[in-house]
Amino acid sequence: MRSKLLVWLSLPLLSLWFAGAVVAFFMAINFTNVAYDRALFDSARSLAEQVRVVDGRTVLGLPSSVVRLLLSDESDIVYFQVVGRDGRLVSGEADLPRPPAGGRIGKPILHDGKLRGEKLRIASLYVIPLGGANGSAVLVQVAETLNKRHVLAEEILTGMLAPQLALIALALLIVWFGVGRGLGPLQKVRHEIASRSHRDLSPLAESNSPEEVQTLIHAINELMGRLDQALGAQQRFIADAAHQFRTPLAGLKAQTDLALRQTDPVQQRHALEQLSASAGRTVRLINQMLALARVEPGADKSLELQVLELDALARESAMEWVPQALKKEIDLGYEGPGEAVSIRGEALRLRMLLDNLIDNALRYCPGGSSVTVKVGVEAGGAVLVVEDSGPGIPPEEQDKVFQRFYRVLGSEAEGSGLGLAIVQEIVHLHGAQVEIATPAAGRGTEVRVKFPRF
Known part of the structure; x- marks a missing residue:
């Protein structure tokens, strides 16, 4: 009973925990994207401030090696790209995926992409470089792999779900011991019944038990009382039957001995007639007892009115x-x-x-x-x-x-x-x-x- 109750409690709790884990996963991913996307956009804007137009040509004010050093990260690989107004590469990674069409100047575009089979998060920004004319926008992109995002999401998810799982385990442990303590009176009743002799049908003590258990004990006591009465009646019936059979069987034995000792055919016939009459009475007694056994309550459940x-x-x-x-x-x-x-x-x-x-x-x-x-x-x-x-x-x-x-x-x-x-x-x-x-x-x-x- 305790195991079944624990199973029935654990199933909905674990289902709720799993549903919470799914929600927490998407919340953690969203939180990490918001946090790191902001930093990624700041890097793209800082890089855009270094783009200039010199002698009609778009140039990056910093060497590519310096830019890579500034954008370096312990967890992820960072890429950058500067594309001039004519679509030619000014600096950075040539194969970096371009943003979706429809971007506006000065408004950041955050999108996902792949480079050489590795997933990236990309911040794209169209800007007018210093010294450039209106309409001569260039594209600045900064991209990074997703390693630290995954690490942070896992840390957030673990921080949220581990305490919940521990609380569920603690709750189930408390229920286990609580139910065990609550079932203590029933265990006591079970032990008392198991330790009894099969002849002991005396009532169980109802005191010092919870009200719900007292109801069960009372029902058991009533059943034992009925069993005691039924067994008592059965024992009396057997004793009475043995007593009733003793006399006719003793008479049969005596009449049989008498018939065996007779040598006169007339006397022998008379003894056999007495023997037959005694046998008839005994047969009738047996038939009556069988008839009584068939009509006793519970002896035959096939009664159809x-x-x-x-x-x-x-x-x-x-x-x-x-x-x-x-x-x-x-x-x-x-x-x-x-x-x-x-x-x-x-x-x-x-x-x-x-x-x-x-x-x-x-x-x-x-x-x-x-x-x-x-x-x-x-x-x-x-x-x-x-x-x-x-x-x-x-x-x-x-x-x-x-x-x-x-x-x-x-x-x-x-x-x-x-x-x-x-x-x-x-x-x-x-x-x-x-x-x-x-x-x-x-x-x-x-x-x-x-x-x-x-």
Whole structure:
């Protein structure tokens, strides 16, 4: 994070520095040209003052060697040229480039040129020499190479850009240490989490941390709390499952040993029938546990709610359980509103919900009882009710039966204690509500599932 922040800060700063360098370069070139052009023009004017007309001829009042000595420079090569009014060379360098056309007398002309492949800066001046007639102007030029101009421009550029670059580096260094100090609390949190055991889900200390970090720590603590609850529930589920499997597996082992000891075919058949019944109960317990695992939150993220007709689904489920009801001599019926009742849900899980409710009612009701599956519409949404006339559930235990492996004391029917836990998970997945009550007749059990308004 600190490296990324440093990169994002350095890119615009360096871009600005580069743009400033370009501007500073042109400013330095302009400054050096202005300074040295003035000196170059002064040399041209001084040289022009030495030009005279003697006996009709234009002459330079100083020898060329003296002029070169006066114009000598430590850094650059200096050239001069004096051209008469007739265009003939009076003195100096013959190949020096001429100025652009249109020059006026007494007005300096500054221009660039080349001599033998080397760039020059040239100051040109048209003057009327001493003793000359009007209109008899001569051209005086002084030129120099660009070495000292480049040196001065580089010195100005370096003097401007080096401090800026140093300030940028200092700013980035300060940001580096500042961000590192600011991230100190996060590093502390990282170290504390890394040093913990995978079993330690206790909350992190939120005190002595910046407000922004406290928000992060609070979110981590909430996540740890949820993980602790989920892992606790998982551990309890595993412990309960191990306890529930211990009894049927021990029974299977005992019945298997008994069947092996029997020599009488009748007794042996009876022992095998008991063994088959125990195996069936164990298989049902395993299936119920697998069903519960599939409907737990987060176990399956493929839940896709679709528009379903709850009345048709409930009627079909009730019809499938009719043979089982007839076997136990229980009157299983269905009551609907006579019109379609639509909800948003998943057919497979709703079918599982109905199967568990009807199975529970048939399992715990004695022969001669009645079980009724009802579908209706109330204010706020659709309602599914499974009502039976069985022994019922005491009011103080009606909330407990949704716990895993919980069974009402005194119940003689065989069961896993997972049916209503599965129902509750499916209800939660659909955003619905489930409650247990005693029917108006005062006997039996009424399980009511209320779905949200469609």
